[in-house]
Amino acid sequence: MIPQDIVHKILDTAQIVDVVGDFVTLKKRGSNYTACCPFHNEKTPSFSVSATKGIYKCFGCGKSGTAVGFVMEHEHMSYTEALKYLAKKYNIEVIEKEETAEEIAKRQRYESLLLVSEFGGRFFQESLDTPEGQAIAMQYFRSRGLQDETIKKYGLGWAPVNRMSLSEAARSAGYKEEFLIETGLSIKYDDGRLVDRFFDRVIFPIHSVSGRVIAFGGRTLKTDKSVAKYVNSPETEIYIKSKSLYGIYFAKSEIAKKDKCILVEGYLDVLSMHQLGITNVVASSGTSLTVDQIRQIHKFTDNITIIYDGDGAGINAALRGIDMILKEGMNVKIVLLPDGQDPDDFARRHTLEEVQNYISANEKDFIGFKTNLLLEQAGNDPLKKAGLINDISDSIANIPDAVIRAMYVRSTAERFEIDENLILDRIGKSRTAMIEAELKQKQREARRVQEPEYVPVPDYDGYEPVFDQVEPEPQMPERSAFEQPYLAPCEKELLQFILSEGCSPLAFDRDSKYYVEGCEMTVAEFIDGILAEDEAEFANSLYRKTYEDFFLFYEEGLTQQQIQQRLLNSQDQEISSVANELLIEKYQITVSNYEKSMTAVTTQLVTYVPKTLLSYQCRKVELLIQQLTAELSTTEDIERQLDILQQISEYNRTRTTLNNELGRV
Numbered sequence: 284m285i286p287q288d289i290v291h292k293i294l295d296t297a298q299i300v301d302v303v304g305d306f307v308t309l310k311k312r313g314s315n316y317t318a319c320c321p322f323h324n325e326k327t328p329s330f331s332v333s334a335t336k337g338i339y340k341c342f343g344c345g346k347s348g349t350a351v352g353f354v355m356e357h358e359h360m361s362y363t364e365a366l367k368y369l370a371k372k373y374n375i376e377v378i379e380k381e382e383t384a385e386e387i388a389k390r391q392r393y394e395s396l397l398l399v400s401e402f403g404g405r406f407f408q409e410s411l412d413t414p415e416g417q418a419i420a421m422q423y424f425r426s427r428g429l430q431d432e433t434i435k436k437y438g439l440g441w442a443p444v445n446r447m448s449l450s451e452a453a454r455s456a457g458y459k460e461e462f463l464i465e466t467g468l469s470i471k472y473d474d475g476r477l478v479d480r481f482f483d484r485v486i487f488p489i490h491s492v493s494g495r496v497i498a499f500g501g502r503t504l505k506t507d508k509s510v511a512k513y514v515n516s517p518e519t520e521i522y523i524k525s526k527s528l529y530g531i532y533f534a535k536s537e538i539a540k541k542d543k544c545i546l547v548e549g550y551l552d553v554l555s556m557h558q559l560g561i562t563n564v565v566a567s568s569g570t571s572l573t574v575d576q577i578r579q580i581h582k583f584t585d586n587i588t589i590i591y592d593g594d595g596a597g598i599n600a601a602l603r604g605i606d607m608i609l610k611e612g613m614n615v616k617i618v619l620l621p622d623g624q625d626p627d628d629f630a631r632r633h634t635l636e637e638v639q640n641y642i643s644a645n646e647k648d649f650i651g652f653k654t655n656l657l658l659e660q661a662g663n664d665p666l667k668k669a670g671l672i673n674d675i676s677d678s679i680a681n682i683p684d685a686v687i688r689a690m691y692v693r694s695t696a697e698r699f700e701i702d703e704n705l706i707l708d709r710i711g712k713s714r715t716a717m718i719e720a721e722l723k724q725k726q727r728e729a730r731r732v733q734e735p736e737y738v739p740v741p742d743y744d745g746y747e748p749v750f751d752q753v754e755p756e757p758q759m760p761e762r763s764a765f766e767q768p769y770l771a772p773c774e775k776e777l778l779q780f781i782l783s784e785g786c787s788p789l790a791f792d793r794d795s796k797y798y799v800e801g802c803e804m805t806v807a808e809f810i811d812g813i814l815a816e817d818e819a820e821f822a823n824s825l826y827r828k829t830y831e832d833f834f835l836f837y838e839e840g841l842t843q844q845q846i847q848q849r850l851l852n853s854q855d856q857e858i859s860s861v862a863n864e865l866l867i868e869k870y871q872i873t874v875s876n877y878e879k880s881m882t883a884v885t886t887q888l889v890t891y892v893p894k895t896l897l898s899y900q901c902r903k904v905e906l907l908i909q910q911l912t913a914e915l916s917t918t919e920d921i922e923r924q925l926d927i928l929q930q931i932s933e934y935n936r937t938r939t940t941l942n943n944e945l946g947r948v
């Protein structure tokens with residue numbers, strides 16, 4: 284743990300031009316620096332660094348961030364690693380907070396588990412060289428077309444037939460029984476015998492993002508149906524199944540460089556594709572694709588191409604994956620392989636060029652994929668066709684970005700020659716249903732936290748019951764505090780004023796209703812004051828969190844730029860991405876606007892800040908009216924109905940007043 288004051292010192296000292304300049308040759312152009320982007324291939328520079336704003340942005344691939352962000356992205360470091368890197372560069376001494384005894388014990392335990400796991404990995408690899416390993420496992424790997432180089436790189440191995448081999452070797456090498464059992468490599472019987480979980484199987488080690496062996500998958504070569512085809516490591520402190528991706532360590536830099544991740548299903552799919560030369564490939568192996576796995580990929584790229592078997596199971600898995608990927612704000616394409624081949628078969632039967640050509644010719648976005656798939660079944664049946672359009676609309680509804688959603692709506696409307704509004708209607712309903720489902724889910728989780736946690740019983744045959752990790756959600760969001768899509772655009776705009784100009788003075792004219800004699804307010808104070816009058820806070824939890832953090836720093840007396848840097852560098856990823864979206868992604872537009880009318884900024888603020896606040900208030904009132912109207916149609920109680928009607932008429936008056944004011948501004 285690096286103490287907060289040292290973190291701030293590092294962030295304040297790091298100069299973006301310096302930091303980026305260590306990796307990229309920068310050329311000065313105007314007040315900025317430019318270069319060819321280190322994150323994507325290009326011949327003309329579209330990568331720009333602003334020394335004054337302390338940020339970089341590539342207008343080609345869209346990557347952007349601060350000095351720390353650059354180091355994280357470029358060197359694939361964690362936040363803490365990047366901070367330490369910068370501290371070293373600027374000779375800032377990092378005295379880490381002293382760990383408590385508990386923290387030390389935890390860290391040592393974690394490291395011990397990794398060491399045992401790595402011992403296991405070496406043991407399986409070495410067993411491959413024994414006569415038994417050569418005769419059975421090596422022969423199998425060769426029959427699957429794997430070359431020695433691939434076998435070595437991925438650490439493939441053999442778990443001997445003798446069920447005591449690993450446990451005995453580990454104990455005589457001095458590894459503790461406790462950790463052998465904990466990693467799942469050994470199983471202790473009631474009679475005290477320690478036996479191996481993996482025996483008589485070929486072994487595929489699973490690596491963490493940083494390349495350490497954290498778990499194993501063992502495949503039997505027996506055709507006997509009573510033997511489980513795969514045995515996997517259990518979940519441990521070092522291995523969380525739903526967060527691990529097979530091959531991520533070997534693929535991550537290629538994924539970043541190609542700005543695309545290819546997703547397949549099995550170990551052999553990854554190995555064959557990699558061997559052929561398609562190296563940006565990972566597998567969700569062992570589980571069906573999870574949100575955490577998608578987020579893991581999202582750290583390296585926005586683009587996923589799913590390549591699954593063209594059979595029913597593969598198609599269904601792809602369909603499930605699509606909506607999850609869209610929901611994470613990523614782009615998804617799907618490739619189906621011909622006549623039931625899996626990526627492993629396909630890679631082995633074709634050359635690199637053929638596979639690449641096939642992918643680029645058959646890659647479809649989700650609309651094309653669903654259309655092709657379902658239109659075949661629908662034919663000319665108008666009802667089925669309507670069902671298909673609804674199905675596609677429901678997928679679009681998952682996309683968090685409104686602009687991208689709008690793009691897909693247009694393209695779907697064109698493809699099916701129907702009115703955009705029909706699709707928008709469906710999406711509106713679908714998003715409302717989604718938000719309600721999420722709310723219910725949160726309520727369920729909140730309840731579940733109070734119940735005793737479900738601990739899976741280990742099954743000695745290696746079968747692992749699948750269970751969801753329950754992340755405790757201590758606070759239950761109120762209905763109104765939950766993300767409110769109708770209010771979010773206004774909240775976003777207000778937040779943008781605060782993040783970009785919060786510390787600027789708001790100089791109202793004497794005749795403005797907001798003018799107060801002898802009182803100078805900043806943009807941030809003005810907005811916060813009006814919201815406080817209504818006792819309101821942002822409904823969108825992301826915006827609210829960012830807003831609250833802004834004011835923490837604001838009250839510390841930091842400058843606008845310091846606050847921006849703090850938020851952009853926030854350890855809370857959600858806050859840093861909101862700040863990034865509002866400050867950097869809009870950077871291009873803002874810069875050109877400012878250049879046009881440098882002096883007009885303050886005048887613009889005086890007009891637009893109150894205007895945005897008024898439309899925000901209007902929308903809130905409209906929402907209340909909507910909610911009351913809905914209640915009116917469901918309640919039977921006459922008194923309550925009268926009460927509601929009264930409230931609605933009051934809100935209607937408020938709305939009229941607000942609208943009139945809005946018209947005057």
Ligand SMILES: [Zn+2]
Nearest residue numbers: 320323341344
């Ligand atoms: Zn770029």
